[in-house]
Amino acid sequence: MSLTDVKLDAKQMQGKKVEVSGVLITMGDMAMLGDSPFSTNRLFVDNKKLSREERKYILENCEGGCSITVRGKVGSVMLNDGIIADAIATQ
Template sequence: MRKAGFVVLFLCSIGTAYADQIATLGDGRQVLLKDDGTYQIQPSAPKEHETASYADLKLVDLKVDIKELEGQRIRTLGKGMYVGDMFMLTDPATAFDMNGIAVDISKVPREMRKWIVTNCATGCRATVEGEVRSDIHGFMPGIMADTVRGR
């Protein structure tokens, strides 16, 4: 009789041993694995650039005031050109702008960089959000991009 009671107690504890668990996928998303066999993708915490506020700034104003804007988080629109391993933002109203702004895209998510490589070799309209820095590519002022979106 004691064996039967032990077996019943053991079988009852098996159901409680399986509790909901959280698994992390290869892309960083988290999934709640429920004990009933279903799952639910968890909302992710916003990344820094998703919660940061950006000052809207015309490209010409960025060019004129770039030294004073160091450290500011800005959003600007321009014509992007991807040449070599550099992304430059130029005035879309000018046919040939020799005074582009350097944009460091090294911290931009892969899919955004892929969009740039695919669409901006001959020019694309793009909105860039990021921080104005004096040391883009180690020697020039420009934008350390958080996001680049096509227009």
């Protein structure tokens, strides 16, 4: 599913499983998924449920942006619509 579709339909999709590919950027404990490294069209990603290895990969590789697929449920992340991640796949 595209990131734009999730953003547009997030309210109707609350609790539904999605798989979205894009560029993940981290800033401290925050993670945001966009279409490109410079995109302002982003979704917040809650990565607390990911495995230790997946969180480590994100910390080590995604500060400046990394291509990734996020699987999880649409929900509230940092008071915004976002994805509560269950798993990631690197590209």
